[in-house]
Amino acid sequence: MASLAIANNSDVRFLGKLLGDVIRAYGGEELFKRIEYIRATSVDRARGVAGAGAIDRGLDRLSLDETLDFTRGFMLFSMLANLAEDRQGVAAEADADMAGALARLEAEGIGHDAVMRLLEHALIVPVLTAHPTEVRRKSMIDHKNRIAELMALKDMDLSETRDGDLIDEAIARQIALLWQTRVLRREKLGVADEVEIALSYLRDVFLPVMPTLYARWDRALGERVPNFLRAGSWIGGDRDGNPFVTAESMRLAFAKSAEAVLGYYMDAVHALGAELSISTEHVMVSDALLALADASGDDARSRADEPYRRALSGIYARLSATHETLTGKPAPRPAPLTGAPYATPSELREDLVVVAHALAGEGEGPLATGGALGRLIRAVETFGFHLATLDMRQNSAVHERVVGELLKAGGVCEDYLVLDEEVRVALLRKELESPRLLTSPYADYSEETATELAVVREAAASHRKYGRACIAHYIVSMAQSVSDLLEVHLLLKEAGLYIPGDEPRADVMAIPLFETIADLEGAPAIMEAWLAIPEVAHIAAARGHQEVMIGYSDSNKDGGYLTSTWQLSRGSTALRPVFEKAHLGMQLFHGRGGAVGRGGGSSFAAILAQPKGTVQGRIRITEQGEVIAAKYGTRESAMTNLEAMTSATLLASLEPEKLGKADATRFAAAMDRLSDSAFKAYRGLVYETEGFRQFFRQATPIAEIAGLKIGSRPASRKKSDAIEDLRAIPWVFSWAQARIMLPGWYGVGAAFEAFEDKGLLREMAGAWPLFASTLANMEQVLAKSDMEIAGHYAALVEDAALRDSIFGRIKQGWQATHDGLLQVTRQTRLLERHPALETSIRLRLPYIEPLNLLQIELMKRHRAGEDDPRIGEGILLSINAIATALRNSG
Helix, strand or coil: CCCCCCCCCCHHHHHHHHHHHHHHHHCCCHHHHEEEEEEEHHHHHHHHCHHHHHCCCHHCCCCCHHHHHHHHHHHHHHHHHHHHHHHHHCCCCCCHHHHHHHHHHHHCCHHHHHHHHHCCCCCCEEEECCCCCCCHHHHHHHHHHHHHHHHHHHHHCCEEECCCCCHHHHHHHHHHHHHHCCCCCCCCHHHHHHHHHHHHHHCCCCHHHHHHHHHHHHEEEEEEEECCCCCCCCCCCCCCCCCCCHHHHHHHHHHHHEEEEEEEHHHHHHHHHHHHHCCCCCCCCCCCHHHHHHHCCCCHHHCCHHHHHHHHHHHHHHHHHHHHHHHCCCCCCCCCCCCCCCCHHHHHHHHHHHHHHHHCCCCCCCCCCCHHHHHHHHHHHHHCCCCCEEEEEEEHHHHHHHHHHHHHHCCCCHHHHHHHHHHHHHHHHHHHHCCCCCCCCCCCCCCHHHHHHHHHHHHHHHHHHHHHHCCCEEEEECCCHHHHHHHHHHHHHHCEEEEECCCCCEEEEEEEEEHHHHHHHHHHHHHHHHHHHHHHHHHHHHHHHEEEEEHHHHHHHHHHHHHHHHHHHHHHHHHHHHHHHCCCEEEEEEEEECCCCCCCCCHHHHHHHCCCCCCCCEEEEEEECHHHHHHHHCHHHHHHHHHHHHHHHHHHEEEEEEEECHHHHHHCCCCCCHHHHHHHHHHHHHCCCHHHHHHHHCCHHHHHHHHHHHCCCCEEECCCCCCHCCHHHCCCCCCCHHHCCCHCCCCCCCCCCHCHHHHHHHHHHHHHHHHHHHHHHHHHHHHHHHHHHHHHHCCCCHHHHHHHHHHHHHHHHHHHHHHHHHHHHCCCCCCCCCCHHHHHHHHHHHHHHHHHHHHHHHHHHHHHHCCCHHHHHHHHHHHHHHHHCCCCCC
């Protein structure tokens, strides 16, 4: 596959050649020639070579075994192309780092003091979730990351690794390992597997990267910045629709996290002990350090004049004891001394600060700066003993049933579910005033109620063991009323996490998740009523802020791309005065996915496009599936993406509004009209067209995706084939596989056509970040979609009349969206103004088309009843390969 590359990207050419060599070496010359022929003819078709439409693709001559090998080959090329592009900085954005953001703010008259005031109360958290859109096994990602590390050495003009291997040969070996590594999971992922996968990113990337970033930011701002960047996770606490997440899952997640973070601290302290060989024969040290050294129990004569080493020996011994206390296992490298375990991370920090102050007190030399000790202190402040703050999440319907059962068993209310909202709120508030518990050891509770009670009790146990920072948020999915939030307080009270009284306290914040279009519209009224409750207001005031989560996925599935985007913005804007009236900080949690239909796209651009006044230095964003590997797969990419999130938050919070009030009013009115038109078109197709559900299930690989074993969560919330009950991830994923990508654009074309003032739309695209970001994300989706290939998928629909009717509307909608976008953006083709992205997508298209055609053929055979296991495996491999090539398909 010597020509497996596109000109002007030397990395792609180099890696593509090595992949070709590997296929030739391990698959044979004949396989190589067949794959190369298919590749070459597909490239010719993509380039529009004369007569290419009549070229024989060579796909029909592949045996089933060759089909599997071909699919793996094209998938690996896409993976290597992704790696090459990431190294080339395709996604780099101006000012998407702290230095760029500070310079931009300085140019606008916003100086150092304003930045520091914001950071004093700022909070930025990427939250890792187990939502299943990552199709690749972790083994594949690990090999890819190793290639990236070797390529970085190659950039340094090195020819050998530290171990003496030739770098080019080492890269070839990693590609050979990729070729011989099983792509598909044989077993469905369980919660424990998801915990381990998340832990690998938190331990290997977030732990070392965040302290390094803080050190960089300290230098940029000329002083030590507050700890505003944290890590979050849902894995082990997100129970919404996932019966496999239990109290045991939470216990496992924290035990594993504690083991990882304490192991990191111990390694760092051990390394410092080896380094800080400072002798009292040459320096005077502080009394505090001498006291810490004397208390360590290290009385070795060889270290009698080395107080830093003795002090660190004592710290290590206490960490070793802490490890055994929190994990139930001895430390990997047991301490030779004994020590009492640290009760809190603050105790550990205090000891480390003693060492740091002693070094600084010796003079203004190089030892006075942070270095490894400074990074360790920062890590302890940031990660504590819990590593990442774990969110709890459950559906409001579950809470209703559980609270109803508790109230009935406690003799309070015979049938809570029949009560109206006003009565429910009054009843719940009265119960929350009383210290009396509803639960009884003598009551016989349903499995659901017992499970939920076990979870909140485990959360309380985790607080006692790891500190309150380990669990701070309880998210209520499908929140539609104040009682939905009060029910959480009632459950927390049963575990001692809500304390009633004259000054009530909630150790975990109840957070509504507004997901559907109707929920987003109703959010301000719910939050105003929630914050008007005196005890809630007291709790929120003590905290200083209240979080609201907004869901991108379900709002998109409910109302389409444009309406979802606009309603999320409108909902955020409408919440701002509610929080201002309550004199409370607003913290939005953005439930984004990888695909544009689920809020994907540039995080930097998305944060900058938030309505003015809604960021306020505080933001949490979900990171899931393939996005985690793309953004945090290596330390370098994590540094880039965390800087982008941070710089965007600073800019969105501090930059003045550049859109005048009159323009903002005009643009919002125009967006209202666009949204209404798009909503009607989308709902008319998806929910009001008879037979659409049948079209969707036959024209996409939705049924086959269930065989991927990519997550522990069921694909539907209920045992139903209704689109309303289907989770947003398989909904978006299926359309992407079929290259229709309907959730990312449908309805927008109808909105463009109905809107007469195209000049106003062009003005909005140039002056309004929200509209510009919306169009940019949609443009990427249109570029990755392909109505010709989609037509082949549509041919799978058995009812010809249904097929022609619905697919005809889809094609017409796509063309209208395409033409309208070009007209508004004044381009002659998609991505004309984004050449790097255009090149990236064009690189992939010749490799995706054959995969789509093979997938369709295999699906036909599978649905016709052929039972050769290679057919099913081929379908799953093709799904994997197409998703890898599309990158943000879920």
